[in-house]
Amino acid sequence: MNFFELADQPIVIAPLRTALAHPMAGAFASFEGWVRDNNDGRTVDGLRYEAYAELARKEGERVLREAFEKFAIVDARCAHRIGELAVGELAVWVGVSAAHRGAAFDACRYIIDEVKSRVPIWKHERYREGDAGWLHPTPAPPEH
Amino acid sequence: MAVVTVLYFASLRDTRGLASEQVESSAPDLQALYAELQSRHGFSLPVNRLRVAMDGDFAGWGDGVRDGSEIAFIPPVSGG
Numbered sequence: 001m002n003f004f005e006l007a008d009q010p011i012v013i014a015p016l017r018t019a020l021a022h023p024m025a026g027a028f029a030s031f032e033g034w035v036r037d038n039n040d041g042r043t044v045d046g047l048r049y050e051a052y053a054e055l056a057r058k059e060g061e062r063v064l065r066e067a068f069e070k071f072a073i074v075d076a077r078c079a080h081r082i083g084e085l086a087v088g089e090l091a092v093w094v095g096v097s098a099a100h101r102g103a104a105f106d107a108c109r110y111i112i113d114e115v116k117s118r119v120p121i122w123k124h125e126r127y128r129e130g131d132a133g134w135l136h137p138t139p140a141p142p143e144h
Numbered sequence: 145m146a147v148v149t150v151l152y153f154a155s156l157r158d159t160r161g162l163a164s165e166q167v168e169s170s171a172p173d174l175q176a177l178y179a180e181l182q183s184r185h186g187f188s189l190p191v192n193r194l195r196v197a198m199d200g201d202f203a204g205w206g207d208g209v210r211d212g213s214e215i216a217f218i219p220p221v222s223g224g
Contacts, residue, residue, distance in 0.1 A: 033224050052153055052216055054200045092224050121223030122154040134154040135222035
């Protein structure tokens with residue numbers, strides 16, 4: 001069973017959502033990351049995600065398994081695109097089902113936050129002016 | 145002397161011009177291996193902004209360079 005997947009074609013949501021439905025789940029929370037038309041004051045025309053696939057799958061799977069340990073959830077999935085995406089396209093989908101909404105929301109937040117900070121996937125943005133570049137963000141300083 | 149396969153991603157790949165290559169090195173650990181390749185190829189990312197993986201999983205910068213292994217330098221990630 002893989003809870004995390006890399007998708008090289010558009011993510012199909014319905015079967016992911018169906019997989020998370022359980023009679024014991026009273027709550028479902030999901031997150032969708034969409035390709036935005038701007039970043040850091042630049043107009044974005046499109047982007048490409050690349051992954052170190054073997055390690056991305058391994059680390060993504062670890063994030064999901066951590067969510068099961070930390071939160072009282074019934075089930076969870078995450079799908080992340082690789083390849084070329086246009087503005088408005090679905091880049092990443094997270095879904096969580098739980099008995100109650102608190103755990104569903106919390107686990108959903110945890111999964112997307114951890115996937116964004118740990119999984120070896122990189123975004124290459126193309127800008128309106130014709131240039132393009134990799135995003136290699138500096139992490140925000142820890143809050144006290 | 146170890147012979148390893150080095151994988152480059154994102155801006156490291158752009159700088160090196162290759163997705164992967166075989167490297168012969170006597171570097172005592174993975175940090176020294178990166179330093180060697182950085183001085184040879186001019187990578188602008190400092191080691192403290194990278195992570196390193198060996199044989200498909202995260203490794204430590206102080207880990208030895210295992211002969212025959214596949215080593216990847218992981219630039220700051222930007223998924224999601």
